[in-house]
Amino acid sequence: MSEPLPSRLPADPLPLAARWIEEATAPVRTATAMALATVDEEGRAAVRMVICRGFDAVAGGLVFYTDRDSPKGRDLERTGRAAALFHWERFERQVRVEGPVTHVSEADSDRYWETRPLDARLAAVASEQSRPIASRDAFLERIEAARRAHPRQVPRPARWGGYRIWAERVELWAGQPARAHDRAAWTRTLTPDGEGFRGGPWRGSRLMP
DSSP, rough: OOOOSSSSOOSSSSSHHHHHHHHHHOOOTTTTTTEEEEOTSSSOOOEEEEEEEEOOOOOEEEEEEEEEEEHHHHHHHHHOOEEEEETTEEEEEEEEEEEEEEEEEEHHHHHHHHHHHHHHHHHHHHHOOOOOOOOHHHHHHHHHHHHHHHHSSOOOOOTTEEEEEOOOOEEEEEOOOGGGOOOEEOOOEEEEEEEEEEEOOEEEEOOOO
């Protein structure tokens, strides 16, 4: 059972969401794994797991990195929107975030790329994500070819970079006994501001589970 939400909902849900992520991180190795949902041009939804690499409770956004030529990358480029879900069974908590998506700066993508282990960078260079390949051995050979081509420095591929989901709607869910779960949702209006968005005041309400 999770601690219920405050009787008086906070005006801003993001600090509480950030605290939940922090509390889950120590005991749960995959605490920052999140389900990312997108929709293609035919209206077909797809969901997959990615790792959240940054949660900004002030500006109101979360960051992840991927191959921008992948199906999810193409969906994001077409629609400019996404939804994400964190679920921690151990804590009986969920955080949902929905909103528009922008690119992370090239400089930030470069900085994060350099923190990745060498093998992870080589695999990203070798993989044209989600495209068919003849065999597992064929993919491993592509990795070895990338290793031979980049014995010292592994440059970030132009197709690989970060995205930021700007929180337009946030929902917090806390498991409670007898399935009388505690839910609340907040929404706000986002205004374009430079390369991102500026958020207006949040409007929150409790929801029936």
